[in-house]
Amino acid sequence: xxxxxxxxxxxxxxxAIGMIRVSGAEAFSHMSQCLPAxxxxxxxxxxxxxxxxxxxxxGETIDEVLATCFHGPRSYTGEDTVEIACHGGVLVxxxxxxxxxxxxxxxxxxxxxxxRAFLNGKMDLTxxxxxxxxxxxxTELAMRAAxxxxxxxxxxxxxxxxxxxxxxAAHTEAYIDFPxxxxxxxxxNTLKKRLGEVCAKIDRLLQTAEHGRILREGVRxxxxxxPNAGKSSLLNRLLGYERAxxxxxxxxxxxxVEEVLNLQGIPVRLIDxxxxxxxxxxxxxxxxxxxxxxxxxxxxILEVVDGTQxxxxxxxxxxxxxxxxxxxxxxxxxxxxxxxxxxAGVKISCTQATGxxxxxNTIAHELSMGAGEWGGHAVAxxxxxxxxxxxxxxxxxxxERTLNDGQSAEFISVELxxxxxxxxxxxxxxxxxxxxxxIFSSFCIGK
Numbered sequence: 001x002x003x004x005x006x007x008x009x010x011x012x013x014x015x016a017i018g019m020i021r022v023s024g025a026e027a028f029s030h031m032s033q034c035l036p037a038x039x040x041x042x043x044x045x046x047x048x049x050x051x052x053x054x055x056x057x058x059g060e061t062i063d064e065v066l067a068t069c070f071h072g073p074r075s076y077t078g079e080d081t082v083e084i085a086c087h088g089g090v091l092v093x094x095x096x097x098x099x100x101x102x103x104x105x106x107x108x109x110x111x112x113x114x115x116r117a118f119l120n121g122k123m124d125l126t127x128x129x130x131x132x133x134x135x136x137x138x139t140e141l142a143m144r145a146a147x148x149x150x151x152x153x154x155x156x157x158x159x160x161x162x163x164x165x166x167x168x169a170a171h172t173e174a175y176i177d178f179p180x181x182x183x184x185x186x187x188x189n190t191l192k193k194r195l196g197e198v199c200a201k202i203d204r205l206l207q208t209a210e211h212g213r214i215l216r217e218g219v220r221x222x223x224x225x226x227p228n229a230g231k232s233s234l235l236n237r238l239l240g241y242e243r244a245x246x247x248x249x250x251x252x253x254x255x256x257v258e259e260v261l262n263l264q265g266i267p268v269r270l271i272d273x274x275x276x277x278x279x280x281x282x283x284x285x286x287x288x289x290x291x292x293x294x295x296x297x298x299x300x301i302l303e304v305v306d307g308t309q310x311x312x313x314x315x316x317x318x319x320x321x322x323x324x325x326x327x328x329x330x331x332x333x334x335x336x337x338x339x340x341x342x343x344a345g346v347k348i349s350c351t352q353a354t355g356x357x358x359x360x361n362t363i364a365h366e367l368s369m370g371a372g373e374w375g376g377h378a379v380a381x382x383x384x385x386x387x388x389x390x391x392x393x394x395x396x397x398x399x400e401r402t403l404n405d406g407q408s409a410e411f412i413s414v415e416l417x418x419x420x421x422x423x424x425x426x427x428x429x430x431x432x433x434x435x436x437x438x439i440f441s442s443f444c445i446g447k
Contacts, residue, residue, distance in 0.1 A: 004030055006100045007108035008093050009446030015088030020097055021446060022082040022105060023113060028069065031082045033103040035067075041082065044069050054086070054096050062095050063087055077113050078120030111443025115436060118428060124155040125428030129382065132443050133216065141265035142215040145380045154379040157205060158426040164198050165396070165423065169416040172409050188403055195400050202393045205381055211368075212380030214299070218260060218267035219367060222294045225304035226312065230330035233350035234304055235259070235272040264364045271298075300324040300363065307331045307347065311339035324366045328359060388425045395419035 004024025010017075022031055028041035034054050035041075044050045049066040056062055066085040075081040086096050101107060111132075118128045130149035137143040148154075168191060223231045236242050239259055257272040271294055295301065295315075300323065303315065307329040315325075327345030329336070333352045340347075346362050348355030381389070399415035428436075 005108035007446040018088035077116040111440030155427040218269040222298040392422035
């Protein structure tokens with residue numbers, strides 16, 4: 001935190017403009033050493049881009065740039081910061097960065113700017129995580145959830161829950177200060193009611209964990225079915241281009257083919273698999289085995305069937321195992337077999353490209369991520385938030401059991417303190433160096 005750091009903040013490669021960020025107590029003085037003798041950061045207007053040059057030790061121009069100075073704490077990191085917009089060539093940006101390093105600036109580590117912003121109180125830990133979520137968002141819904149978290153919605157919710165637990169703890173510890181006073185029945189019932197209300201709020205946040213995982217990782221969607229049912233054709237139609245080989249010859253697809261699709265704001269990882277059938281071909285047998293392996297880790301199974309053929313199922317209820325499952329009845333442009341007339345599923349035609357919008361709507365509804373269902377969720381928690389909330393809930397349940405057993409208020413107080421600490425970890429109120437290192441190590445350099 002005492003050093004001044006710098007990094008290239010734009011992706012590698014050629015572009016019209018590249019950005020280099022410098023932050024730290026000596027950002028302005030170090031930057032001034034890289035400017036022409038007649039210029040200095042102290043003379044630049046704050047938060048206004050200034051046309052200048054980065055020069056080497058001999059005064060030769062490395063690049064003409066726009067430099068913007070931000071005085072701490074009114075900056076992203078809360079420290080004195082300079083953002084340099086230079087030409088976006090790889091060599092140019094490296095030379096500008098190297099010039100800064102030559103005058104004593106240190107190279108920034110992954111996520112170090114955002115980590116300093118957190119440590120300087122510019123954002124809580126949930127907002128810092130939202131920065132990376134926003135950068136990596138692949139769909140509108142993912143971007144929306146990241147924006148909500150970046151505005152502090154999740155941090156505020158966590159802080160509200162923590163305040164409520166603090167109030168219950170204060171009430172409980174009043175009995176510790178006056179040991180002659182036992183917790184009477186009315187007071188005990190009031191405390192249990194308040195504990196139940198807090199648990200309900202935690203449960204509402206926990207319900208968004210699955211949405212959060214889907215938005216960040218995508219829905220593992222296995223396209224499954226008999227040979228020649230139209231699995232590869234469906235993959236190509238959904239992607240909008242010919243990704244998989246389509247042939248009338250059975251067993252054409254022998255390995256899995258995976259692509260990511262933005263489906264109504266939901267990131268969907270489509271996995272085309274080998275057709276399910278008995279075969280003496282060793283390679284095709286291996287393909288069928290891989291299909292079974294993919295089914296075990298699927299979030300959603302699209303079981304594609306040939307609607308002109310009698311109904312045959314390759315999956316039992318046990319094999320589906322509670323996973324999301326949709327029948328996709330292909331070849332609806334032809335005369336369907338009577339088995340499918342009243343069957344649940346989505347009727348499509350890959351050759352005519354019909355029914356695909358209905359399939360997209362059905363997938364969104366099946367995942368409870370349609371516009372109506374998603375509208376109530378301001379945020380979507382990640383795995384770390386989920387673990388903190390589960391620990392807090394377990395501590396609150398333990399506090400209620402202790403209360404029911406008529407044990408001393410001291411035991412209840414211990415459980416409430418554990419719950420507060422767990423909730424505090426979400427926004428970073430209770431932090432450890434190991435926790436921060438794990439979170440910020442996933443960031444890109446320059447952020």
